[in-house]
Amino acid sequence: MKSGFVALAGKPNVGKSSLVNAIVGRKVLIVSDKPQTTRNRINVIHTTNEYQIIFVDTPGIHKPLYRLGEYMVKAAVTALKGVDLILTVVDAKEGIRKPEKFVFDYVNQSGTPTIGVVNKVDLVDKKIVESLVDKMRSELKNCIEIVETSAIKGEGIKELLDLIVENIPEGPQFYPEDMITDRPFSFMASEIIREKIFQYTYEEVPHSVAVIVEEIKERENGVLYIRAIIYVDRDSQKGIIIGHKGSMIKKIGQDARKELEFLTNQKIFLDLHVKVKRHWRDKDFIILNEIGMKDDIKD
Numbered sequence: 069m070k071s072g073f074v075a076l077a078g079k080p081n082v083g084k085s086s087l088v089n090a091i092v093g094r095k096v097l098i099v100s101d102k103p104q105t106t107r108n109r110i111n112v113i114h115t116t117n118e119y120q121i122i123f124v125d126t127p128g129i130h131k132p133l134y135r136l137g138e139y140m141v142k143a144a145v146t147a148l149k150g151v152d153l154i155l156t157v158v159d160a161k162e163g164i165r166k167p168e169k170f171v172f173d174y175v176n177q178s179g180t181p182t183i184g185v186v187n188k189v190d191l192v193d194k195k196i197v198e199s200l201v202d203k204m205r206s207e208l209k210n211c212i213e214i215v216e217t218s219a220i221k222g223e224g225i226k227e228l229l230d231l232i233v234e235n236i237p238e239g240p241q242f243y244p245e246d247m248i249t250d251r252p253f254s255f256m257a258s259e260i261i262r263e264k265i266f267q268y269t270y271e272e273v274p275h276s277v278a279v280i281v282e283e284i285k286e287r288e289n290g291v292l293y294i295r296a297i298i299y300v301d302r303d304s305q306k307g308i309i310i311g312h313k314g315s316m317i318k319k320i321g322q323d324a325r326k327e328l329e330f331l332t333n334q335k336i337f338l339d340l341h342v343k344v345k346r347h348w349r350d351k352d353f354i355i356l357n358e359i360g361m362k363d364d365i366k367d
């Protein structure tokens with residue numbers, strides 16, 4: 069059997085989470101049109117009879133503004149070391165500029181072999197894609213191959229998967245075959261709630277939110293009760309999350325509940341609360357710890 073850890077490196081919003089979902093053929097990771105959706109390292113496990121690939125999805129590498137951002141970059145950089153392979157992802161529409169080179173530097177420094185991925189090829193001309201492929205090939209050390217993909221249309225995904233399997237070593241099956249992620253259900257549930265908040269809110273609001281699932285309990289009638297707290301930075305944000313006469317929190321709750329019911333195949337009672345914690349992104353270690361931001365940090 070072949071097995072290996074494969075990290076994804078790239079700027080926020082290039083489609084790293086979408087690529088992993090496309091490869092494993094189901095939505096495991098949350099996705100949004102706003103940068104910095106992924107906050108922490110999550111392993112997604114893809115097992116067949118012949119191989120087990122453990123995708124280490126990382127927060128996008130960017131120049132951090134807040135302590136939370138610093139943690140995100142540290143978590144991403146830590147993930148690049150000690151894996152078997154890195155998928156270095158760029159967005160075809162964005163091209164290769166300073167922020168992409170910032171990412172390439174980290175990948176090159178890690179010394180780990182890499183497959184370059186030019187994603188979102190559905191958005192640009194073939195000529196542009198070709199020039200990005202050439203550029204990537206010359207700037208990435210230890211580059212095995214460059215693949216052109218559209219995670220949304222499923223293009224290039226099979227080719228990418230085949231290349232990954234080719235380039236991971238013979239090894240043991242690290243996780244049971246039915247395991248899809250290394251995070252507990254409570255974490256996945258909080259991520260799904262956070263995804264809906266990212267979908268419906270704008271500007272600073274989505275980035276000011278932390279979701280913590282405080283209780284999960286199966287009731288006698290078979291309903292799964294989930295209580296989650298949505299932490300925000302300011303009173304005004306609390307108002308936005310709750311919305312006019314509670315319309316926003318209702319929308320967030322309904323969408324999250326539907327997805328959780330689909331995931332668990334169980335009826336769910338989702339109990340959402342909103343609390344204000346000033347400056348949690350900078351100094352509230354209880355929240356940072358709860359959302360797993362300190363897992364990879366040693367300082």
Ligand SMILES: Nc1nc2c(ncn2[C@@H]2O[C@H](COP(=O)(O)OP(=O)(O)OP(=O)(O)O)[C@@H](O)[C@H]2O)c(=O)[nH]1
Nearest residue numbers: 081082083084085086101104105106128218219220
């Ligand atoms: N047109 C197009 N859009 C894509 C493609 N792949 C991803 N997207 C979109 O790009 C946005 C970002 O996708 P994500 O998968 O969340 O990106 P990410 O790199 O994981 O982002 P962070 O979590 O912020 O680091 C979403 O709106 C996706 O739907 C693609 O191949 N084509």
